[in-house]
Amino acid sequence: MPEYRQNPLTREWIILSSERQTRPSEFLDQPARRDSAACPFCLGNEHETPEELVRYTSRGSKDAWSVRVVPNKYPAVTAAECTPVDRPECNDDCLFRAAPALGQHDVIIESPRHVVSLTDLTPAETELLFRAYRDRIAFHRAAGKARYVQAFKNVGPLAGASMEHSHSQLMALEQLPQNIQRDAAIAESYFRRTERSLLRAVVQGELAAGTRVVVQSDSYVAFCPFASRFPYEVCVVAENSGSPFDELQSGELGELAGIVREIIGRIERALGPVAYNYYLRPAPFDIASPRQYDWHIEIFPRLVKVAGFEWSTGIFINTVSPEAAAQTLRTSP
DSSP states (O other), X not given: OOEEEEXXXXXXXXXXXXGGGGSTXXXXXXXXXXXXXXXXXXXXXXXXXXXXXXEEOOTTOOSSOSEEEEEOSSOSSBSSOSSOOOOOOOOXXXXXXXXXXXXXXXXXXOOSSOOOSGXXXXXXXXXXXXXXXXXXXXXXXXXXXXXXXXXXXXXSGGGTOSOOSOEEEEEEESSOOHHHHHHHHHXXXXXXXXXXXXXXXXXXXXXXXXXXXXXXXSSEEEEOOTTOSSTTOEEEEESSXXXXXXGOOHHHHHHHHHHHHHHHHHHHHHHOSOOEEEEEEOOOTTOSOTXXXXXXXXXXXXXXXXXXXXXXXXXXXXXXXXXXXXXXXXXXX
């Protein structure tokens, strides 16, 4: 029968209802891969993007670059107000608040080749991608303007991608998002009561249960969360290290890149070339103690439509139990 489950990290509820798998037309059409056309992200077209911020080259690569970071041509946030806007002063009772959306919006081009998914990258390119995440987060921490940095990847139009060529985005935000404030407050409250990281406690519980664990490496564990919002949602966490993401060393980054690539490969082998999102959730820069909030990566294929009930209540309906999803991904060849 349908079951409510609560996410211990966010205190949000989901409904697990396997019965709804039998509904017609539930699963979204899979994105079709297109032939490469004139793509501004491909090797030789560097002049079609804004001037790069940094580039990385794989050892032994014959190409001029392997990964490039460039400013987003169409940024969601900007470094400064381009056009001054008259805004009346707003007191505590103000109903219509507005403020400039300040920050920096980068695009990380993940390969000079026209590839689509993370699994199309070479292991060296994947490691350089995660190095770029680390370095850009460290850059913004040192710059002292941002309060939070969000790195994310959209693959396929159903996941919100507007460009087919494999890329990620990274946004440095001068305002802390509300859900990050909430999650950090929950983690801080748990840490004050127990002197333990909430996410670390969740990981230990998942390892003890075992039924939702997909892959475990020397340093990382990937599992389908107890209160997964989406079918085949996977969370990747460092098993023991409490280091901020931007302090990870090369060996740790390579291992992490490998396990994320493996998880997406298992999803694609089990479900086909599905659209997906993932995001890296580091701790806010101004968190009281780095021990209380652990970074993690959340991966979810875009299999189902989010409809009226989810938008109106904030409660997601998941039609595949995380236990069943983990079993499928564990046994995916």
